[in-house]
Amino acid sequence: MPPDAHPRARRALVLGGGLAGSLAAAALAPYCDSVVIVERHALPDEPRPRRGLPQARHAHMLWAGGADAIEALLPGTTALWTARGARRVSLPNGMVSLSPGGWYRRCWPEVQYLISASRDLLDWGVRTRLLDDPRVTLLTGTEPLRLLGTASRVTGATVRRPDGSTADLEAELVVDAMGRTSPGTGWLAALGVPEVPETVIDAGVTYASRRYRAPRVPADWPVINIQADSRLPMAGRAATILPIEDGAWLVSVSGTRGGEPSSDEARFEEFTQRLRSPLVAEYLARAEPAGPVTVTRTTANRRRHFEKVRMPEGFLAIGEAATSLNPVYGHGMSVAAQSARALHALAARQDIAARGFARRAQRAIGRPAAAAWLLGADQDILFPGAEGRRPTRADRLAGRYVHRLIRTACSDLTVVRALTDVMTLQTGAAALAHPKVLLAALRGPRLPALDGPALTPEEESVKTAPGRDTPYGQEVAPRP
Template sequence: MATTPRPRRVLILGGGLSGTLAAAALAPYSDSIDIVERHALPDTPQPRRGLPQARHAHMLWAGGADAIESLLPGTMEMWLRAGAHRVPIPNGMISLSPGGWYRRCWPEAQYLISAGRDLVDWAVRTQALALPGVRLLSGAEPVRLLGTRSRVTGAAIRHGDGTEEVLEADVVIDATGRTSRAPQWLAALGVRAVPETVVDAGVTYASRRYKAPADTAGWPVINVQADARRAGPGTAGTILPIEGDEWLVSLSGTRGAEPTSAEAQFTTFAGTLRSPLIAEYLKRAEPVGPVTVARNTANRRRHYEKARVDGFIALGDSATALNPLYGHGMSAAAQGARALRDVAKDSGIASKGFARRAQRAMARPAAAAWLLAVGQDASFPHATGKKPNLADRLASRYINRLITTACSDFTAVAALTDVMTLQANGTLLVRPRVLLSALRGPRLQPLPGPALTPAEEAVLLGRPVPTSAS
């Protein structure tokens, strides 16, 4: 007589973006998924507790947006219908790189989704929680993992009334973010600690929302980057057009040049960047909220792909937390979730060694985003953690050469854009045509200032926006 197959259970700790993407990845290959979330999750694109970083600028690069769409078809349409912007790159960005102002005459190479974090999360959450077998346990939190030093078999959770419940699972996924207690929980089971790498440039963020002085449809992302080659701390700023005809503005500085929460100083700090362009635009906009500050921005990578334990997976910031300056956190998590799905499709979640295989596959996109972040952060004065070696310094020199070339060469800018948006890995930058482009160097004189459209210039000057301008 045939036996009934044992149900395949997944337990996800954390109901944020990483947790709901993990649910989307494994829903087709499991019978039940429980998502344990400490805070109540709103049914609309509203702020939620436990996500203070939502008040800061988030760019969802093409590599992340495509990964999310592959996991949850229709999410892109939900974002755009709710007011998010699809921004073409490089022509939809006014960007001052360490090598100069980027030109905007090139065709679209990639894109990004510009929206408030609450909107991004809401669309993913709505889609994921509607999948068969997915159950949200809000008002509950994990307190310990269950199992042995060779296999995690579940977790104990505590509900809001103080009662505890044991939930068993074939796979436990930690998506609790930067403050994850998984290292302590695993240690309690006797699991040997995994290696950890930290690079901290001491970046502080200050962000504020503004009512835009013009319709944000078609409005560019404005980005003034830091230059680690300059003496002293690095400062940067970004204006993102988001839903509701608002701008989300984030300013940042490394140790010695940190912005504060003082509202009167926000525009003043923007004026100290390598270009005063952001400050000039802010003079034309109306603040609609307070200044919020974030300081927990260190790059921290826990190498769970080296762990000798099965049944446990860490996704997103729980495994690889990145400095938000480069906007790769959401995209790396989405690509990790897609890799998780692909391994589940190939071998099934109940197969021996599934979690370890999945963690190794998920480490690849995380490693690509990690290199992009720490390659810059480690070069700033007073950065702590792993220091650049000779190979790192030579690679940095090459990348800076390529960035300078990209200001006037489409081959270089397209390659950098593909890598920055996580649509290609770093090996693209050393292919013959890209190497030749870098060797040849800039082909045109540097732009003396930002390349503005008539509409963008009119806003800057406080004049009526030409209706026919593009």
Template structure:
């Protein structure tokens, strides 16, 4: 075992995924060196990498998260767009079927909202853009090694032991260690090994299974094709089903289908479009009938929401957890990447406000600030997940039922009230907290209720309707 120590200040980030790279960007200006420890070699191009099987699934990067990334690493958004990503305006660029019917798209210029959007891109492209901007900083280096355990005691973490290969271990000393190892992080066990009390954990599991597949966009589907989402309705006492189409780079669509416990999709490619056909609305299936599959079906079941309550015990100084290592969210709502980005920006802001990363109360304050966006996203997810048939973890409380009743009132009103629609979109895109839903104008809109009759079908443009009505690929092949 070798040892490495010097007088330079160092931050050690365990995990080279999106949360880890953004955390590195957040602290780089407050230390001499940031070392990202990642088990697998990270690619230099936007291609799949080992250790990230979820990259094969659809990812939503909401504007709240994209803005945070651009703030941390200016120029990243331009890299994505130049490489073929889509900046999809909201709400005009989304076809969304809510539990209360179709949202209007508010195409008129007077309803344009410049700061609300969705990035349509593969996870490989998103991660590559962040890594590319990050590696321009000479203070940051990526070390291919496997973290083995933490150094320090129950009062302060002083680094970690990493392994480069059989019998080749190294002690990396650091002023701050950040756990960004995701859902599979072993840091809670390592903390226990040095005397830190067990970290309380809350789990909420709706039993969601995800099936994802890429399709070649059909002829007639232009570059400004909308995102499509069919949302589940937890009020119905049957398993929830949902689906989405996200246009990504390369003229392709990333398609995701999901179902809660008892209504899960399978990995059978022959049943992929059949499952889409039997969701609450068939629009996703209608569009897929005109497109051509471009990948196998990828399946995942590890989707439970898990929250580690680091703030409930006295944690050692010098340790933080970010992203899924702290709060892993049900991917149904597409908030994971955005929460990690907002958490990293919160980390940077605390370091700036406190004049560095080594103050006596820095890690406690930083963990609390990093946890704010995660807590907001958790409440959004739990407010629905608790009502699905077969959810494990906890049952709905009276407060949950009151909140759900108000939320559904807002959703129903939003279909014909732009003020309410914009407020809901700001919350969903993590551009604002749930407090905006209590604004007097929003409350008044909820009291008044819908101003227009509900839409009888999806608000398609002529181009979108032509694609929907076009002959299916399968019929053309058989003719």
């Protein structure tokens, strides 16, 4: 159905003005007369922190699958990000990564990419491009209170305005984009909708993050990533150094149950010394802390199975209101973007008020989330102390196969390409069962494992440079 071809006026109501809500609005705007976004907090006009998004203080990697989806929905967003200091990082050669199978090599051609920037900048860029569309209205300081309608059809929502008064906003489609703690399922129950079943897998991950002023480093400084290994009989510890705008590093560390990091600033860098490699600790010794330590403990994987309930027409959930993922894998933003792109594709074919639209849209939204769940939650359940369904024999066999792939990827381009395509959500997990990938996994690593990170001479020299009394935030020329 082409834009504006519906027989009468159509309004979509999006509850939540974060990234998932903004992208849902972008997906629906071409096929509606108006899209109203309701957000309880004020949203800044510049890339600055905002209330209601504590996770923005942690490192966020926007994988290629998510970045491409955002660019398709809102052309020009990538240019807006990069103009403000975001970086396009080539994969795998733009990342120094210690996987459970060893250090990855950096000699391959580009396979995929990621966008390296603060969450504040990423959200601001999406919101700025979205609000260029005159069909989109953003109501800030406005709190959703409950859904309108019946168990058969949702017809809108009651909201509280900034002055304290309430109003009923009617719409043909209501989108719940209120995040991990969304009250949406409770509101559905109040209309008589059966309880929505959930699956929860919780490895007890705690996140701690801190911003640093980078030392004098090359302009094309890589992402540094030390991963946990679920096969070890101990808590999993991980860390990432993400180079972001304004000459800063955003450093996030995480630990599963029994190995959690602390909010104590004095112990932040001490935690990095207990990782599987000292690389992060060595670099932080040359950087200057530029903010407090922020801790987040709400990291469980939670999947709400809307497809298992007879849902009312006119309602769907997107982003973390539908599937919350452990942020250590960096898939949340990319899943929200690909879900919005799937919503856009369905709205292009069918009137949003048509019978069955919301049900079909919920299924389409769920596919990217299901792929990310396989990559993250099904690995989390293998960590000691993880809570949720116990791993089956099939889970353990799959885990051994994935580890074989990861170890092989340290020296095999075929497997590097397959794993990177899947990790960046550019293709589904079925790609890991392609005959060429299966053959490479059977053959195993082609080269001896690296005995340390694949650093350039410039990157190596930073580890031994003078400490924190040197100038910060200065760049040297990128390597040829």
